[in-house]
Amino acid sequence: MISFGPVPSRRLGKSLGINNIIRPKVCSYSCIYCQVGQTMNPSLTRQLFFTPEQIFIEVDNHLAKLAAEDRPDYMTFVSNGEPTLDMNLGKSIEMLKGLGIPIAVITNSSMLPDPHVRSELMQADWVSVKVDAADADTWQKVNRPAEGLKFENLIDGLKIFAGEYGGELRTETLLCKGINDSQANLKGVAGIISTLAPGRAYISIPIRPPAEKSVMPPGVETVNLAWQIFREAGIETELLTGFEGVDTGFTGNIYEDILNITAVHPLREDALMELLAKNGANFSIVESLLSQRLIRRSLYQGKKFYLRDFQTK
Ligand code: SF4
Incomplete structure (x- = not known):
């Protein structure tokens, strides 16, 4: 199944998911918190999966079956792995744009040093990039990248992309207890994110069974600390902790509002x-x-x- 949903998303409203990666999971990372399980051979090599025509036809048929009120606000590449490893991502985005619904891509950022990948992502209306670590050691521990990618190149790729990209840029930082939730890492990540100047940064925690059973979410105190550090760095920040809170929260019911x-x-x-x-x-x-x-x-x-x-x- 290439497309699924739409599913409600606090970040994107009604989001029609597009999985452009054929099973099993293909990713350049093997994050310890991944909900899709471990990556067998993390790789930075782009591959051919579905053709852009296959993706377009399935999405178009899917949209045709939806009631008018279910029309998605976004079509989101959220894959069984890393969507930018698909050689056809740019062509698929180009074709899907013809359907008149904004396109979102959630990426782990690892391919951003590649100028082709950056130029393909330029066509998307909304891109979320992953920034979990502020140094190479923490990055190795939490994201376990494929061989061949250097942390400095990853950060350069992120900065170049953020500088060039004209759409809605978001960042996502997932915190794991005792791995990347130290004050030093939080401050370093906030420093990196502030140079990217995203419209909003999301702080999340593992909420589904992680690839490594030992992975735990940090405590409430740490999540509060992370939010304060991000805000002090001038970053518009939101928490994603598994509750579908709304931005303003004002429903008129004080209990629900809080x-x-x-x-x-x-x-x-x-x-x-x-x-x-x-x-x-x-x-x-x-x-x-x-x-x-x-x-x-x-x-x-x-x-x-x-x-x-x-x-x-
Ligand atoms: S980047 Fe995403 S898909 Fe890849 S291992 Fe990490 S969490 Fe899983």
Whole structure:
């Protein structure tokens, strides 16, 4: 199956998934947290999978079967591996653009040193690049790249692409406990991301069974710290911790509003008090959410913040 969905995505609205990689998984990384399992032979060699015509026909047929209200906001290359390893990615994007729906690509960034890959991605309307590590050692531990790629070249490729790309650029950083969640790595990653100037950076955690069973999500305190470090670096940041919070969160129901907002970013206590006052609610609702372990309190520089408690899902 080449296309699937559309699935609801906080980042992309209704997203029709496109898997342009034929099974089994083909990837240039073997991330310890990968939900598709281990990569047998991580490789940087681009290959032929489906033809652009095959992808176009399947997607076109799929769209024809959808009800008008299910028409996707984006068609997203989110593959069984790394979508840029497909030699036909550029041609497929070109053909699919004729369908009049914006195209998104979620890439691990490893192929960005290649100018052909960069020029193919230029045609996409929205691209998310992976930035998990700020140094070669951490990168090796978390992403386990194919032989032949150097960390410096990866960072150069990211910077060149970010400088050239005119669409919606996003970054995604997935944090694993004890691997890439140190303050030094968080600060280094924030430094790299701030030079890329994405419209938004996402911080995520492993929420599905990872390739390596020992991989654990970091605690709420660390996720709060990561968000604060990114924000202090001037980066518009959101959390992706498995809750479909909405950007504004304002539903008119204070209970849901607090859950929605804290799913996306830590809520400082003074802002929370303001929200309660506006809704004529009192702090007992927060205490109730805390006691149900739906949210958690976390201190940062002497201030109290509230986050969705993803540890008790
Ligand atoms: S880049 Fe994506 S598909 Fe490849 S190993 Fe990492 S998580 Fe899995």
